[in-house]
Amino acid sequence: MTSPAPSPVLLGVSLKMYFGHHQTLNWARRIAALADRHPAVTSGAARLFVLPAFPTLVPAAGILAPYGVALGAQDIATEDSGPYTGEVGGPVLKEIGCRYAEVGHAERRRLYGEGDTVVAAKTAAALRNGLTPVLCVGERDASDASDAAARTVAEAERLLHGLEGAVVLAYEPQWAIGAPEPASADHIGTVCTALRDWLDTRPEHTGSTVVYGGSAGPGLLTRLNGTAEGLFLGRFAHDPAGVEAILDEIRSPAPAAVA
Numbered sequence: 001m002t003s004p005a006p007s008p009v010l011l012g013v014s015l016k017m018y019f020g021h022h023q024t025l026n027w028a029r030r031i032a033a034l035a036d037r038h039p040a041v042t043s044g045a046a047r048l049f050v051l052p053a054f055p056t057l058v059p060a061a062g063i064l065a066p067y068g069v070a071l072g073a074q075d076i077a078t079e080d081s082g083p084y085t086g087e088v089g090g091p092v093l094k095e096i097g098c099r100y101a102e103v104g105h106a107e108r109r110r111l112y113g114e115g116d117t118v119v120a121a122k123t124a125a126a127l128r129n130g131l132t133p134v135l136c137v138g139e140r141d142a143s144d145a146s147d148a149a150a151r152t153v154a155e156a157e158r159l160l161h162g163l164e165g166a167v168v169l170a171y172e173p174q175w176a177i178g179a180p181e182p183a184s185a186d187h188i189g190t191v192c193t194a195l196r197d198w199l200d201t202r203p204e205h206t207g208s209t210v211v212y213g214g215s216a217g218p219g220l221l222t223r224l225n226g227t228a229e230g231l232f233l234g235r236f237a238h239d240p241a242g243v244e245a246i247l248d249e250i251r252s253p254a255p256a257a258v259a
């Protein structure tokens, strides 16, 4: 009997609003080349997704999709079509090849006033359009890990109430975003394990993944030792060498023994 293959590690990158258009496409070409040659990706041990700015989605998909790198949007409208100036709806995102839509990021909550009602409606919009929500959850201020775990599970439960479908739950403690260092491995492990345990009681979210984001970079996956199922990267993915260093931490499965 062979043991089942471990689930792939999920590595997502949000480019937020850092890069120009051509800069994004040049970065995407380097990520595509990395995905083409890195054994963690070619063996299926790691899966990559990228969330660039809206105008870059179509050309970035042309560069990344042939190498199995999935695309997603950094936001999604609560409605599917109609008089919603400036918004981009789920049907269009699906049509242009997105697989993911990010919702509930701390920056959108803090800077654009998005609260639970909007975040839940955006999550629902992603799911009804066949997109996997990358649902960001996490406490605002640094606190004790078990308190953070209880709050974050309650938040996920509230936001996903009544919804069905696989999600990426991105544990992003708001105080660790844009910081010099991520939260401690113990803190992340406590909260991500609590989120995983909670998801395991929810058959309606089978297939979901728990990742960590917030100043994540090279070395963190190793320190987490499997307590998170992946990372959601920001600044430390701007240099493709950082993404490569993280992929180097993911062990590819050993080649099958020859009988």
Ligand SMILES: O=C(CO)COP(=O)(O)O
Pocket (backbone or CB within 6 Å): 014, 105, 172, 176, 177, 178, 179, 213, 214, 215, 216, 232, 233, 234, 235, 236
């Ligand atoms: O917010 C994040 C990912 O969505 C994390 O960003 P930083 O890694 O730049 O802190």
